[in-house]
Amino acid sequence: MSSRYEIGIDPEAIVAFDVHTHVHKSVHAESQHEAGGNEEMGAYFGIGSMPHYSVPELADYYRERKMAACVFTVDSISLDGEEPEPANEEIAELAAEHNDVLIPFASIDPHRGAAGVRLARRLIEEYGVRGFKFHPNSQGFFPNDRLAYPLYEVIAEHGLVALFHSGQTGVGAGGTGGGGIRLKYSNPLHVDDVAVDFPDLDIILAHPSFPWQDEALSVANHKPRVHIDLSGWSPKYFPPQLVQYANSLLKKKVLFGSDFPVITPERWMADFEKLEVKPEVRPLILKENALRLFGLTKDDAKSTEKGA
Template identity: 50%
Template sequence: MRMDVSKLAAIDVHVHAEVSCCDQEDPIFGEFLDASTRYFKADRRRPTIPETIAYYRARNIGFVMFTVDMEAGTGIKRMRNEEIAEAAAANGDVMIAFASIDPHKGKRGAIEARDLIEKHGVKGFKFHPPLQDFDPGDPMAWPLYEVIDHYGLPAIFHTGHSGMGTGMPGGGGIRLRYGQPMLVDEVAVRFPNIRIILAHPGWPWTDESLSMALHKPNIFIDLSGWSPRYFPPQIMRYANTQLGDKFLFGSDFPLIPPDRWIAAYDEAGFKPELREKMLKGNAARVLGLQ
């Protein structure tokens, strides 16, 4: 079952899976969820994967879903990538599965990535350097990048401030410096077949993300995690001029609902001709749907 872009109202490239249908909530992860709930003023009860699928199908919105494997950085037991891939295989009209593998797993992680692509139909990868406690340009991660580059798949990198860990003692041990967008520039240079998506406006390094998207053909930006009404002004300026083909709709669901994000987008002042591109056209191209 393949996603028909022409029948969708939008494509959300940034949706989290935080509740496993098979495993109990990790108690350490629960502490992070408590903190992010306070920070985002969200519902502590997170939706299951089937509930998320039903939510997006009711709105006729396609979406990319992933978890974050951060076992080395936090000790949190990860959700199985296969669980998300199986759901996407059964709901391909609205759902695409990305995998997450902790780069500290080295060659073992690279083998897992290959198997997830070839045997489970995974269509991309998600990295969260602050939570995974690594510099994205570190050669430690190259075996994993080499697999992604070989298959020419997209990869999402968290950039900027991390809502996860905000307000916890020591920020939950999360080092914000690994969210600096420019650290991903090395990845774009060495692995040009990876379509890199810099997640979020990248604050407080927003200008770095814009520079990289302007400079590198394989770098894009998803605008998840923030309501468009609060975007730094340079986001609007570059979207309406040089980078209209580089921005993607992402919500950060379940922390920000797509309905609320799209409503704020429509009032933010983007040029009308950008709406189709930013809500689904650009994403369709980056995800290989067109």
């Protein structure tokens, strides 16, 4: 095993911090598309055949653009019966080799039960992962289901981040019966219970939360450690209330995320430039809020305050 991950990002060396990127390819895969799947996802986002990137390839991609990124896979073994590929361990090990631009998150399906909790603790203590990605739709659980609480306890104990997919998903979109994916699980209001029961846990609600945008804004406004990332949508499609809150009450709690590779950071940022966002708010969203969240600012206390 390579050395345990430690953050090596130089805040002055990056122009943006993408908190939401996917690893779809193991370094052991022979070609960019060998990882397979995701064709429906590519069609959903209008990009055709979706490319796959390994951790080193993602590191090169973001390093060239002077950006940092959080990287992760999604463990949905309770839905598809398959272990995530690449494995959490591979992602963490390789991120440690590219710690100047990458931060590794892990993903554990809560249905793994006690074995999943043991795995989470090992990934934190032996591999140094800095957060966990949950996808309630593809993992088939409500975030406030007590099934997941032992996982949250471990994450909160170590002061790490829990990132929850929220709103509609491209997973299974257009397939028969939506591929068995139930949208009800991703209403961000269910995360409100998690924020109450784990008040010291830093939470990110991923994506504009269609059709529950107002619920997401309410939770993030009410709960001091809940953030929103803007991944998975081009900024030109952001609902007006999201832009309004990002410019005001939530200006210190909104984060740049692309959902790469379904949306490239270039496309996202080009559309973001055209959005009516205050000049003083842009750097907060693009990198400063994320730097604060991961303790990389001069004041390394995590963001617990509400924007003025």
